[in-house]
Structures are given as C-alpha cells and as structure tokens.
Amino acid sequence: MxxxxxxxxxxxxxxxxxxxxxxxxxxxxxxxxxxxxxxxxxxxxxxxxxxxNPVETAKPTVKEVKPADTRTQASPHVDATIRRLERLVEGLGNRESDSLRQALTDNAEQLAFDHLSKLGIAASHAFDMAGDFAQRKPTGSKTIRWSRRINPGQQQHTVLFSGPAGCGKSTLIAKLAAHYSMKGIRIALISTDTERMGGLDSLKAYASTLGVPFFPLNKLSDAANILRQTQSAQLLLIDSEGWSPRRDIGLRRQTGLWDAMQCTERFLVLPANMDEEDGMQLLAHHTASAMTHLAFSKLDETQKPGKIVNWSIAAGMPLGYCSFGPEVPEQMGWLTDQALTAMLSKASRDVTA
The missing domain is CATH 3.30.1660.10 (Flavin-binding protein dodecin)
Known part of the structure; x- marks a missing residue:
C-alpha cells in the first residue's frame, strides 16, 4: 500500500x-x-x-477485421466507453463532495453545506461558504468579488449591458432608467441593437414612456454626435444586440461602438435560468469584449440560484445588478454579500418547504 x-x-x-x-x-x-x-x-x-495486487491482463489476440466490420463495431464500443467515463466523472464529483462535507466537523456547517449544494453551488465553494452561511453571516464575502454601487449623482456614468439574446438586458435597463429618473438623475438611453428587425423597439418604447432621450448607435460616426448631445446627462445606459459563443459576429461588430462611447462600466448579463455550462462558455468570451462586471437577471426563474456563485468565482469579475420579474422599476437591486445571503437563505427555505 x-x-x-x-x-x-x-x-x-x-x-x-x-x-x-x-x-x-x-x-x-x-x-x-x-x-x-x-x-x-x-x-x-x-x-x-x-x-x-495488480490485475493481470491477458495479451489480446490479434485478429484481422475487415474495415466494414470495424465501422459496425466501433459505435457500441465508443458509446460504452463514454458511459464509463461519465460514471467515473460523476463518482469523482460525489467523492469530492463527501470528502469536503466530512471535513466540516460542526453539524450546523454540514447542514449549511447540504443546503448550498442543493442550490447548485459547487462543492468546493459550498465548503468555503458553509461556516458563514451556518452562522447567518454575509456569505461569499471572501470568495466573490464585490463592487461599489455606481453614483451618477456624483459623476457621469456610461454603462453598457451585453449578453445573450433574451437575457433581459432591455428590461434591466428600463428598471434602472425608471429608478434613477425618479431620483432626479438625467438619463439617456442608447442601443447598438440596430441590425436586428425590431431590435430598437423595446428600449425606444421605454424611453418614450419615461420621457428620456433615446439614440440608436449604428456606426462609429454616430458615437461622437451622441456624446455631444448627452453631455448634460448624468447616466447613459447602453443596450446591445444579443450574442452567443457560437455566433459572436454581433459581439465583434459592436465592440468598436462600445469603445467609442467610452463606457465606464461594462456589464455582462447572465440569465439565472440559463444552463450553467452555457453560462461558463459565455464567460470565456468576456475578455474579448472587455466586460468589467457581472449582472444577473431572471433570478425568479431558476431552482438553482447557486449557479451564479459558480459563475462569479469562475469569471473573477465583481458583481453588480440583479433583477427578478418583469415589473419596472421594481424587483431590481445591487448585489452585495448580505443580499446574496438573503437570497440563498430564502431559496433554501423554499426548497425544503
């Protein structure tokens, strides 16, 4: 041994x-x-x-196989190998989770680990967070990057929101525009979603309802004109065309427009109802577009809100806005460690109820 x-x-x-x-x-x-x-x-x-006790393996018998037979037999053999690998990976994950749980000597921390795991948080992160979660302390304060809430009342902010199609960018922008407008902040709405039929309609309608200026941004020469017309605005909110890792032509087309607008913050918006692995693939592209923050939408449409913890730690980007529900301007806020703890606690109670 x-x-x-x-x-x-x-x-x-x-x-x-x-x-x-x-x-x-x-x-x-x-x-x-x-x-x-x-x-x-x-x-x-x-x-x-x-x-x-090493296992002795018999020498394989060399047997001539016709090419046609090889093609016929290869598929079942490959399928069986894939199934064995899947079972092995699953077993390794379960073994790691069990080992991490056993390393927590306090029963309350083990229970917290179980709750966090059920919410979709990876075992290694659940282990790091279990102690604080068990004591109802702010969770993730040491493992997740947090950022300071923007304050357009003190200085002008130009904030971009990017992400996959249908992720809720326009709704989040509308919530923010309504929220800050009610505080007396001068708002301007901008969109680079000009190539898609109807891409401007939603945000343009929100701008009309709120009584704030709206500008389509289609080419680089538009940027200088928009910047001149919005010099007095305290908060510029930029919507964008949705993209995906497999179809990122829209991302590449818009990057130059975003640079021309001199964005102070760039939020990558991930919908919480997205598959976790698909979210990880999106995060792999964030460096190409120089995203600076993460925002999460549709938090009311998932049974596994813990995936946002996994995304946050994997990306290493600070967290910002979150939204849940379609109401404007309600159901929106700035993510903090206290807010995350409250959200996970509520989700845990809902799961065990």
Whole structure:
C-alpha cells in the first residue's frame, strides 16, 4: 500500500492532487488543517492506494477485421466507453463532495453545506461558504468579488449591458432608467441593437414612456454626435444586440461602438435560468469584449440560484445588478454579500418547504 500526504491552501485543491496522483481508487485516511509561517491556512490530506495486487491482463489476440466490420463495431464500443467515463466523472464529483462535507466537523456547517449544494453551488465553494452561511453571516464575502454601487449623482456614468439574446438586458435597463429618473438623475438611453428587425423597439418604447432621450448607435460616426448631445446627462445606459459563443459576429461588430462611447462600466448579463455550462462558455468570451462586471437577471426563474456563485468565482469579475420579474422599476437591486445571503437563505427555505 502506498501512502502519501498532499498539501494545498484549500481542501478541494489537496483532494484534486490526490485524484491526479492516485486516481479514483485512492482512500482518504485523514485530513488536517494547519497554518504556515505567514499564518495562511494549509490542508494536509493523507491518502493511500492499494497497489499490492495488480490485475493481470491477458495479451489480446490479434485478429484481422475487415474495415466494414470495424465501422459496425466501433459505435457500441465508443458509446460504452463514454458511459464509463461519465460514471467515473460523476463518482469523482460525489467523492469530492463527501470528502469536503466530512471535513466540516460542526453539524450546523454540514447542514449549511447540504443546503448550498442543493442550490447548485459547487462543492468546493459550498465548503468555503458553509461556516458563514451556518452562522447567518454575509456569505461569499471572501470568495466573490464585490463592487461599489455606481453614483451618477456624483459623476457621469456610461454603462453598457451585453449578453445573450433574451437575457433581459432591455428590461434591466428600463428598471434602472425608471429608478434613477425618479431620483432626479438625467438619463439617456442608447442601443447598438440596430441590425436586428425590431431590435430598437423595446428600449425606444421605454424611453418614450419615461420621457428620456433615446439614440440608436449604428456606426462609429454616430458615437461622437451622441456624446455631444448627452453631455448634460448624468447616466447613459447602453443596450446591445444579443450574442452567443457560437455566433459572436454581433459581439465583434459592436465592440468598436462600445469603445467609442467610452463606457465606464461594462456589464455582462447572465440569465439565472440559463444552463450553467452555457453560462461558463459565455464567460470565456468576456475578455474579448472587455466586460468589467457581472449582472444577473431572471433570478425568479431558476431552482438553482447557486449557479451564479459558480459563475462569479469562475469569471473573477465583481458583481453588480440583479433583477427578478418583469415589473419596472421594481424587483431590481445591487448585489452585495448580505443580499446574496438573503437570497440563498430564502431559496433554501423554499426548497425544503
């Protein structure tokens, strides 16, 4: 039996080292947490692998196979291999989750870990957040980047909202425009969604209802003219054409227009009802468009709101606005660690009710 100690700053990182070195059959003997010379946390995982009885494999018999037979037999063999890999990956995920849960010695923290996991938060993040969540402290204050709420009353802000089609960008902009208009802030609405039939209609209608100026931005020469006409505006809100990783021609076309508008903040809007993996693919494109913040919409349309935690940590971008529901200007706010904790607590109660 081979026994080895794996050390890392976080428990899930040490467990990942175990899997990489010893594979899925490794047995976790012990976990210990300590401090290094600078006072930072370290995890030591003692793992063992029984390799005393290697399995003997018979030498394969070489048999000539016709090309036609190979094509006929390949598909079932590939399908079986894929199924085995899927079961292996699922087993590794369950094993990591169990190991992280067992490392939490407090029953309340284990229960918090279970609640966070049910909401869709990855096991490694649920482990880091369980302590605060169990004590009803602000959750994610150390693992998620937070940003300061914009204040157009002090300085002009030009805020862009980008994201997939149908993600709720226009609705969120309308909520913000109504919210700040009622506070006496001078607003201007702009849209680069000029290539799609009807792309301007929704935001133009909101602008008419609110009584604020609206400008379509179709080409670079329009930007200078819009900037001149909106010099007195305190808040410029820019809508955009939706895009996807597989069809990002709209993203590439609009990037130059956004640069010309000298945006102070660029929000990537992710709808909470989106599949988590699809959201991760969108995040992989955010560097190309220089997005600076994350915003989440449709938080009332998902049973797994914890995915926004996974997206936030994966992107490493600070959080900003969130919205839930179609009402304008209600059901919108700025995400903070307190707001996230309240949202996760309510979702957890709804799941267990």
């Amino acid at each position: 081979r026994i080895k100690v794996f050390t890392a700053p976080h428990l899930h990182e040490a467990l990942a080292k175990v899997r990489k070195d010893m594979g899925p059959e490794a047995l976790i003997l012990d976990r210990q947490q300590s401090k290094d010379a600078s006072g930072s946390s370290l995890w030591h995982v003692h793992a063992a692998l029984d390799n005393s």
